[in-house]
Amino acid sequence: MLRLGGGLGMAGLLGGALTGCGTGRAAEPVTSGTVDLSFWTHDQVYYDFFAAAAEHAEAAGSRFHWRLHLTQASAQDVVTKSIAQAIAGRGTPDVAGLEIGSFTRLLRGDLAAELLEDLTEDVAEVRDDLLPMRTAPYTKDGRLYALDSDAPLCVFYYRKPEYARLGISPDFASWEEVLDVGERLYEREGVSLGAVAVGSELGQVVQVYEMLTMQRGGRFFDEDGELSIETPEAEQALDVLVRGVQSGCFGTVSDFYGPAMQTALKTGKVISVPMATWYKVYGLRNNVPEQEGEWRIRSLPVFPDGGARTSFTGGTGFAALRGKENTLAGVELIKAGFLTPQEQVRRYVEMGYLPTRRSVFDDPSLSDIEDDYCGGQRMFQVYREVIDEAPVYYLSADRPVLDTVLSGYVLRAYHGDLSPREALGRAADDFRGQTRS
Structure with missing residues (x-):
């Protein structure tokens, strides 16, 4: 039941039991002084960042002196164990990093409101400056429950020396041009201009597809959390991927981080990756550190429509x-x-995570930073150019159900068993059947 993330009956089971860690009443808050803070996250870099942020705030006169105590677990387990400990009435974290895919589990019923502090008033003074596309996923019933650590824009990574060796230009005007060039390149060299995941990690199977759907102007769920995949935009995005896979323009790997992808990158079988800003660190630098200086980024090729x-x-x-x-x-x-x-700037400088306040994108110091892995490119200039085009991302408590049913039909479309329209229609029917109750 916990792994389902407070499934259909969990919200009712919890009721008000979470408030005050199951005591039924809120504890008296500490308002100043030294605090031993339980800090849960799936990534050590967040702990390191906040530990430094605490020191900076204290030096500036903060009323708190924070002593952070780290608990590191998988992204899923941070949510699962937070709920479990809340039910037990003890041992919950004070601050938790909730990966966006796992946060959907807290959107069921009143789970977010019962478990998390409402931050709406805390951000009131800067709300108009916060990127709405990064507050929307953590908002329920008009209340904000978390602040995002990043504005992970999607860009087109390409390996510059390989493009030059193969006699192709990365200045694609559209995805149609990518498909055309990629098909001929694969026939001639066996090299792909991108990759899709086809393994057992269902979120990764649909990840690139959702990225392109949102780029085209569609989305998996609308603002009210209603399914929204039976649209021309969603169909066009899937059509691009299907044609790319079937022509060899896009290679297939089990996932974007494991041995298959590493081999494809090392051997030059994949020389481009449309993916988020964080992929430079977790996908490229981790897998192919020897290719430092060879990669560049540009904005995503566009859809003709x-x-x-x-x-x-x-x-x-x-x-x-x-x-x-x-x-x-x-x-x-x-x-x-x-x-x-200041901390938003430091976050980009030290972690590569983009600001979530729009005004910080205009900081000239960020535009001047040269990235060694990407050959000294001033990458922030690319991010600054496209940030105002970024789509708003909405979540639903039923997102895990959609990942399960949609991933299977996306794979069938890749195989040619179903057209994109048929795949999306069947996925929508299955989704509604499983969530009707």
Whole structure:
């Protein structure tokens, strides 16, 4: 039941039991002084960032002195164990990093409101400056429950020396041109201009497809959390991927991080990757560090019928658990790390994570930073050029169901068993059948 993330009956089971860690009443909050803060995350880099942010805030006169105590677990387990400990009435984190795919589990019923502190008023002074596409995923019933650590824009990575060796240009005007060049390149050299995941990780199977759907102007769910895949935009995006896979323009790998992808990158069988900003670190630099200096980025090729030059995929929202002695201290730590312009700049400089305040994109110091892995390219200039085109991303509590049914039909479309329209129609029917109750 916990792994289902508070499934259809879990919200009712929890009721008000989560408030104050199951005591039924909120604890008296600590308002200043030294605080031992329980900090849960799936990635050590977040702990390191917040530890430094705490020192900077204290030097600037913060009323709190935070001592962070790290618990590191998988992204799924951070949510699962937070719910489990809340039910047990003890041992919940004070601050938790909630990966966006796992955060969907807290959208069921009143789980988010019961478990997490409402940050709506805490961001009131800067709300108009926060990127709405990064607050929408963590908002339910008009209330904001987490602040995103990144604005992971999607760009087109390409390996410059290989493009030059093969006599092709990365200046594609559209996805149609990518498909045309990619088909001829694969026939001649056995080299692909992109990749899709076809393995057992269902979120990765649909990841690139959702990225292109949002770029085209569609989305999996609308603002009200209703399914929205039976649209011309969703069909066009899937059609691009299907034609790319069947022509060899896009190679197939089990996932974007494991041995298959590493081999494809090392051997030059895949020389481009449309993916989010964080992929440089977790996908390229980790897999092919020896290719430092060879990669570049550009905006995504466009669809002939409209859309943007970028999209979004990924993200992690940080939230404070409500009703605890350290709730206020947790909120203040998140604000210190994620709302000040200085920390937003530092986050990009040290972690490569983009600002979530729009005004920070105009900071000239960021545009001048040269990236060694990408051959000294001033990558932020690309991000600055497309940020205002980025689509708003909406979540639904039923997202895990959609990943399950849609991934299978996407694979069938790749295989040629179904047309894109048929695949999406059947996925929608199955989804509604499984979520009707």
